[in-house]
Structure formats: structure tokens, C-alpha cells
Amino acid sequence: MAEKPVTQKAVKKPMKVKEVGFLVFIALMALLPFVLNLITGTGLNEGVTKFWQGQLIAFFIMAVFAMSYDLLIGFGGILSFGHAASFGGGAYAFGLLMKHWAPNFVKENPIMLGNTDLTMLVVLLVVLLVVLLVSVAVGLLFAVTSMRLKGTYFAMITLALSTALFIIIKSTDLHEWTGADEGLHGISLPVWLNPTQNRLTVYFITLAFLCVSYLLLRRFVNSPTGRVIVANRENEDRMRMIGYNPVTYRTIAFVVASIFAGLAGMFFSIWNMSATPTMISAVTTVNALIMTIMGGMGTLIGPIFGAAISQIIQQFFYTWFGARWPLIFGVLFILIVMFLPYGIVGTWRLQKGNLREGWKRLLRLFTTKSEAEAPESGQKPPSM
């Protein structure tokens, strides 16, 4: 056979590299505010240190949103153009409750345990629960509506659904509640959760959110259920013939992705202290798509990379190129797609086997004894 088969190594080793990388990432991120603080000499909640915490908060949140999107398109092969509905759904669920329900409730129903006031904690837990329920509902809505559709029709219905929600949220009839076009502003947050007053707390909460989401999603995609979702991407007909119902697994993928997107939306509305229609619009979905493609579809680390790059680009390109920055970003994006067709992480995984082989060949030049040829390329597919 002309081609040497590409092999995928067992699950034995690669975990270690991942674990180390993950721990290094946590350590770096946890130390960063303090390092900046030392270097710049400004306080933790002011100046450059505060600014960079803000940038990273946005990155942490968008990374989770991008991972949740990749669960759909990269792992499940489910090309949804309405994923922003989950993100915005979580944001609005949080914003609406915190603005219109929580303040009065806190005033009228103080919940005390001895001398400690638990009211805010209870309120936040209730709101979190509602955000989760809304996310599940949005996921189910998409799964059920698109159940029998495929290809272009499927993509269209997901776009139509999220656009419908976008229009509803923007409608002037709801102005009193949602702020219509302008969005929902003035969400009241407890002081400790207020990103202006206590940015470091929000920083660590969102960092934890990213880490926990990554670990949970990694588990999920390697669980029996996750593996079947990947099989759904690969070959729906064959999946059916060995006894799996594709609709069931697509629904699970939709709901799980929606939960993480909804939570990301909630944190985004905490970070901005607002929820805006843009968060539900196709622009937001496309952002996640761009992050996923840049980083590497079908991987979890890829979207994290993608979110980081996107955040950096948004920041620096504006100062470098002014209002033209999206144009430059567009060109850069095209170049990335051309040169790294599987994204940064995907292409790395494909090529690192070749790199290793290259090093081996190089080393062989310097070793005298002729080793038995073991042409075993450790290449991996861009998936998983």
C-alpha cells in the first residue's frame, strides 16, 4: 500500500504533557496579577494590573464559550449557527433576575443564619439555577427544532432560531425589562462580585470557571457518551446500524454545550454588568467559530488558544491599526486557515510526530550503532 498508515498512539502517555501544561497554565494565571503588581508598582485594583485582569477575565469567559461551541461543531459535527442564543440566554436570564427580581427580594426577605446574612448567597444560587434551566431549555429548543434536518437546512434553522430570539430581545415592547436595543444595563451586583470594585475576585472566579469547565468537558468528551457524540460526527448511518439513536446524542451535545455557553454568558454579563442584544446575535457565534477554527476544531485546548489570540488581537490591533483592525484580522485569519488548516493545536498534533521523527533522524547521525528501523509515526488526527 503506497501510503504508510498514520497511527494514533494509545491513551498511555499524552495525558502527562497535558496535565503539566494545565498546571503550568493555572500557576501562571494565578500569579500574573501579583507579578504585574510587583513590576508596575500599582495596586492590584488599579492601573495596568487591573486592566490586564480585565483582558484575561474576558479571555477566560470566551474560552469556555469557544470550547462549548467546539463540543458542537468539532466533536459532534453539529454545525449550529445559533450557539449565541445559549450565551445570550444565560446573560439575560442572569441580568433580568439580578436587576428586576433580586433587589426587592433582598430588601424584603432577609435570610439570616445567626448573625450572618445569607440573603445574597441564596439569591445568587437561585439565579444560577435559573440560568442553568434556561440554558438547558435553549439547548433542548435547538435540538428538537433541528431534529430531522441536515446540512444547510440544519444550519439555517439554527440561525433562524437565534435570530428570532435576537429580535424578541430587541423588541421595544420589552424595553422596560430588557432595555431593547440598548441592552440591559445597571445590573446590581454585591460588592465582592463587582468587577469594578473587586476585580481580583472576579478574576479568580472566572479563572476557576475556565479550569473546571475544561476538566469537565475533557471528561465528557472522553466518556462513553462523548465518544458516541464523536461517532455521530464521523458516520451517522453506521452509528444507527450499531444501535445508537443519533437524535439522543445530538440532543445531549446540544444541552451540554448550551449549559457551558449559558454559564459563560452569565459570567460575561457579570463582567460587563450588562447584557446586550449583540450577545445573542450571529456575530457572537461567528466569534466563537473564528476562535475554534484558529485554535483547532475537535480539540478543547484549541478553542482556549483561539480565545487568547482573539483577545490579544482585539486589544493590540486596535492600537496598532486603528479602525482598520478587523480588515487586518481578516487577512490574518485567512492566512491561519491556509497555513494551519487544522488550527494551531490541530496542526501541532498532526505535525509533532514528524518533528519527533526529525529529531530521531538527527540523533541517529550522531550514534554509531545502526538501530533497527522503527518507522512508527506518532501522528494523531486533528480530532480529540
Add this chain to the structure above:
Amino acid sequence: MANEVLIEAVNLSKAFGGLIAVDNVSLQVREHTIHAIIGPNGAGKTTLFNLLSGVMPPTSGRVIFKGNDITQVSPQRRAHLGIGRSFQITNIFPNLTVLENIRLAAQAMGKDNFKMLHLADNFRQYIDRAEEVIGVVGLEGREWVLARNLPHGEKRKLELGIMIACSPDLLLFDEPTAGMSSEQVPDLINIIKRVVEHRNRTAILVEHRMDMVMSISNVITVMNQGRVLAEGSPHEIANNPQVQTAYLGDLYGELA
């Protein structure tokens, strides 16, 4: 042939617009037999498999499996009832490893499909089963190769492996040797024999290679233009003048 009927097609028909691909076919397949279906291209063999496995609904007629009418039952339910199917056109999970392709099929039959926070690799029973099947179809050493990178012959073995891993009572083989060179065929015959006979299973085999059909099947049904032309033992079919003139004489002249 005193064995019980395992699957039965009753007046089964399938029309694609004006074309009647399967035309009023009635067929009984008995337990523990290898029942071959032969016929020229376009005879309706694959379509008949699609009806038996539930890929498409029949235009009319019924399918009875283990005594129950399964005409309206979905393909995934049929898989759980014990119907397995391999495809004429290789139908695998291309970007997954050989092991994962087969492991997925083994997992499908278990009760752990909805464990979302356990690692799939910790369910040894499915990996063990997959490795057993890999041994049966002769893909040892290829576990970590991506399915799409296998040479054709091994893809065909994987195709069978995926079906076998579900441990079906009834195996539907749709031209398992399709596209294979003659040297690779005996290997495949052995696999089929081993799987069916060793486990006392039942198989329907659609195949073009007459030597293979004659040597391993108990019953042969001849189809032509959607209809059943003849049915009998290999000996009877080989000596059936109608079959010989209408069909075997042209296509398999050198063998009949």
C-alpha cells in the same frame, strides 16, 4: 431444515418512483444457516438488506424477526434486537482508530452509554470485546491505525468487525469481498465461517463470487429484477436449468 425461522420477509416491496427495486419478495431464513442471496447488479439485493435492517421503510409488505413484526422498528432498535449489518460500500468511522471503531460497537450493546463523567477507557469489557473481535477479523497490530488509513482489504475486515462486535444473532453480509483481490478472499471466507458457525449464528450473505457462495451457504436464493427467481440448496441451484440459462450461464459461466 427443521430449524425455526429467524427472519422472514412477507411480500416485501420497495419502489423508487417508477422503479420497483424489490418486487413482492417473500423469504424465510432459518436459524443457524448461511443463506446466500445472489443475482446480477441491480437485482435489488442491497435494497432488500435496507428493508431487513430498517434503513428504509418498505412500500408494502412486512418483516418478521423472531416472531415479531418489526416493519416499523427503527434500525437502532433492530440492532438491539439482534440484527447486524455490514455494507457493500465500506461504512466505517474514518477518523477514529480501528480499536475505537469496534469498541463503539461493543459499547452500544452495553448499559454504560449515558455515563457522562466516567472515562470510556475505564470500561475494560468493551475494550476486551473489541480486542477479541480484532483477533477474529485478523486486524491484530492495527488497533491504533486510523480507519481511513487502512488499505482496502483491511477496511473490509473492519467493516465486518464493527458488525460482529455487536454480537448479533442475524448477520447481514452485503458483498463482504467487494473490491478485494482473489488472494484476499479465502481469508474472508474463513472469518465469515468462523463467526457464523462457531457462535451458532445465522447469516444472510449477498455475494458475487460463486465459488464462495457454493462452498459456505446452506440455502441460496436467486434474485433478478427485484424478484425471487429460484431458491434451493447450492446443488439444486447449480443444476437448476432456469437459473443456468437465465443467469448463471451468462455471469458465472466459467463456474456453473
